[in-house]
Amino acid sequence: MTRALDHGALTALLDQPGVRRALTALDRPGAETRLVGGCVRDALLGTRSADIDLATTLLPDAVIAAARTAPGLKAVPTGIEHGTITLVTEDGPIEVTTLREDVETDGRHAVVRFGRDFARDAERRDFTVNALSLAADGRLHDTVGGLADLKAGRVRFIGDPATRIREDALRILRFFRFHARFGAGPPDEAALSACIAARQALDRLSRERVRSEFMKLLEARGCLPMVRTLSATGLLQQITGGVAELGRLERAVTASLTPVMRLAALSVNGRHDADRLRDRLRLSKQEHAQLTAYADALANLHGRAAIDAQAARSLTAEHGLPVLNETLAILDGGPRPILEDEARRALQVLGGEGGAPRFPLTGADLVAAGLSAGPSIGRGLAAARALWLERGCPTDAEARAELLTHALDSARQSHI
Numbered sequence: 001m002t003r004a005l006d007h008g009a010l011t012a013l014l015d016q017p018g019v020r021r022a023l024t025a026l027d028r029p030g031a032e033t034r035l036v037g038g039c040v041r042d043a044l045l046g047t048r049s050a051d052i053d054l055a056t057t058l059l060p061d062a063v064i065a066a067a068r069t070a071p072g073l074k075a076v077p078t079g080i081e082h083g084t085i086t087l088v089t090e091d092g093p094i095e096v097t098t099l100r101e102d103v104e105t106d107g108r109h110a111v112v113r114f115g116r117d118f119a120r121d122a123e124r125r126d127f128t129v130n131a132l133s134l135a136a137d138g139r140l141h142d143t144v145g146g147l148a149d150l151k152a153g154r155v156r157f158i159g160d161p162a163t164r165i166r167e168d169a170l171r172i173l174r175f176f177r178f179h180a181r182f183g184a185g186p187p188d189e190a191a192l193s194a195c196i197a198a199r200q201a202l203d204r205l206s207r208e209r210v211r212s213e214f215m216k217l218l219e220a221r222g223c224l225p226m227v228r229t230l231s232a233t234g235l236l237q238q239i240t241g242g243v244a245e246l247g248r249l250e251r252a253v254t255a256s257l258t259p260v261m262r263l264a265a266l267s268v269n270g271r272h273d274a275d276r277l278r279d280r281l282r283l284s285k286q287e288h289a290q291l292t293a294y295a296d297a298l299a300n301l302h303g304r305a306a307i308d309a310q311a312a313r314s315l316t317a318e319h320g321l322p323v324l325n326e327t328l329a330i331l332d333g334g335p336r337p338i339l340e341d342e343a344r345r346a347l348q349v350l351g352g353e354g355g356a357p358r359f360p361l362t363g364a365d366l367v368a369a370g371l372s373a374g375p376s377i378g379r380g381l382a383a384a385r386a387l388w389l390e391r392g393c394p395t396d397a398e399a400r401a402e403l404l405t406h407a408l409d410s411a412r413q414s415h416i
Helices: 008-014 017-025 038-044 060-068 118-123 146-152 161-167 171-182 189-197 199-204 207-219 223-233 235-240 246-254 259-267 271-281 285-301 309-319 321-331 341-353 363-368 375-390 397-413
Strands: 033-036 052-056 074-079 084-089 092-098 100-105 110-114 133-135
Touching (some): 060 084, 060 092, 100 118, 171 207, 207 223, 207 259, 259 321, 309 341
Antiparallel strands (some): 033 133
């Protein structure tokens, strides 16, 4: 495969007002500043990057001083110890980093010194496609073969892959993530072999960093073949700690579900899996809640041969329409449960009506019917709700009257 690159988009990148303002401010005698990394790569691929990065020969103090005298710029020392200053512009933040050279690395952190050589700065980056730089005059610089790799859909480490991974083990996951996003065909053999050989290094990484890279991988257009490769090489088990449901992941991808739901499809079969992933990947409370909701819906669907319209209404009332639809999409195409046509129509109707059916009784209804306030109210409502779910969540007046009677009888019997 040879991919066409959009060199005209580089001009558009340089002409962004915030970028032009920053480059003008940093234009000093004897200094040079270039756009680097992802924003250059993405522009060549015809997309606009959310992150704009500049590399400069200016020292951090000089960057701050230049911003102070430039209209429309504000300098924030977000990573000054690493040579990084963030310039706040009308288009958003732009990170400016003084050129660096690695002095020492330990697999997680690098000791660096400031430099003036763009070629050496490029050599310390991870992949060739991330090491392109664009000068203010429009000249594209490529010292490591990134342009050819980008055209070919090839993700390749700069230099020796094993050495680059020893510098930072997160590059194992970044390799799979970048290939899922930009790659074409099988992954680079040398890179893949180095990743497999260094897989134990993943255990030394913070769970937060692993989570960030893995969720980005699940979002990428080519996540499915890369997750399959991770599974085949044993790397996936180190990341998730569980069994992989690759067929379910494929259906989640086909349905364009979110990365969190793709993770659920891949690795969750019950609540214990949701808890394991929460701890292993340091998931947020919201992400854990999504996995738990999926696990509950999955458990309710387990063993059902088919789902008719009545069951579809009951399941929607229990789990909510979004969770149920996502879970059914993940199971769709499997041997069971079969979603009958009338159930599909019922779910479409519920979607048009705004979601799950609403249980038509409240505690106030039971009190108004003569029941004294107390624990029996809850027991009566629970019994009525169970009957309501069993009958497909009817909401007409006749059904409501029957449910009220059942609730009252159940509540009074609890006193006996």
